[in-house]
Amino acid sequence: MISCWMQKLGNNFRMRLLFFPSFSFFENILFIENIGSIFVNPLFALTMVFIHNVIVVSLIIIGMSFYVEFVTAFLPKREIEYIVLNHPRIFAVIFTLIILVISILRIYWLLYGRILMDVIAIIMLISLPHGIVEAYGIYKAIHETLANKLSNKALTKIYLIFLLAAILEVSFVQTLKLQTS
Numbered sequence: 001m002i003s004c005w006m007q008k009l010g011n012n013f014r015m016r017l018l019f020f021p022s023f024s025f026f027e028n029i030l031f032i033e034n035i036g037s038i039f040v041n042p043l044f045a046l047t048m049v050f051i052h053n054v055i056v057v058s059l060i061i062i063g064m065s066f067y068v069e070f071v072t073a074f075l076p077k078r079e080i081e082y083i084v085l086n087h088p089r090i091f092a093v094i095f096t097l098i099i100l101v102i103s104i105l106r107i108y109w110l111l112y113g114r115i116l117m118d119v120i121a122i123i124m125l126i127s128l129p130h131g132i133v134e135a136y137g138i139y140k141a142i143h144e145t146l147a148n149k150l151s152n153k154a155l156t157k158i159y160l161i162f163l164l165a166a167i168l169e170v171s172f173v174q175t176l177k178l179q180t181s
Contacts, residue, residue, distance in 0.1 A: 024059045027052070039173050050166040053134070057141050057162055060099070061155075064145035088146035096139045100131070130168040137161035 031038070031052050039045045068085065075081040084091045141158050144150045 020059055020062055024055055027055055039170070039177075042170055042174055045173070046166055046170045049169055050163055053137075053162040053166055054159060057137060057158060060138065061141050061145050061150065064142055065150070068145060068148060085146060085148075088143050092139050092143035092146060095142050096135055099138055100135055130165055130172055133161060133165040133168060137165060 031048070038048045071081060071085060079086070137158055140154075140161065144154045144158070
């Protein structure tokens with residue numbers, strides 16, 4: 001069955017299926033490794049954080065679009081197969097929470113080599129506005145994709161949400177840098 005739908009999707013799709021996650025993985029590693037030098041210049045930091053967020057949310061949208069297309073094209077039209085597509089809000093909230101928890105834990109694992117719960121709690125409380133905006137952007141991207149309502153207008157709104165999140169994140173870091181010096 002898998003080879004059947006891969007043939008229908010074609011070589012172009014298979015290349016994108018391999019390219020985008022690989023590109024995202026290497027971009028993420030480079031971003032995390034150079035985070036200190038990125039935040040030296042606030043305008044450069046804003047640009048890089050926004051580009052990083054756009055790549056991440058675009059990969060989420062590509063993955064969810066693949067899921068929607070796969071379900072509608074290859075699975076029988078029964079309720080159990082369409083449960084995610086029939087309830088996009090519920091699953092958008094669930095997927096958003098999973099993405100946020102994994103992201104937070106992964107960042108602290110990369111930065112400290114272990115997960116420090118007291119540091120995570122303090123930083124999460126301080127950066128709550130930024131986290132809320134990013135969570136809303138992720139939710140909106142997943143919901144629009146699962147509801148099959150993703151348009152250029154909706155995508156522009158999602159990217160503007162992540163621009164606001166990037167502004168808040170860079171402002172937060174710059175405020176912390178000013179208070180520590």
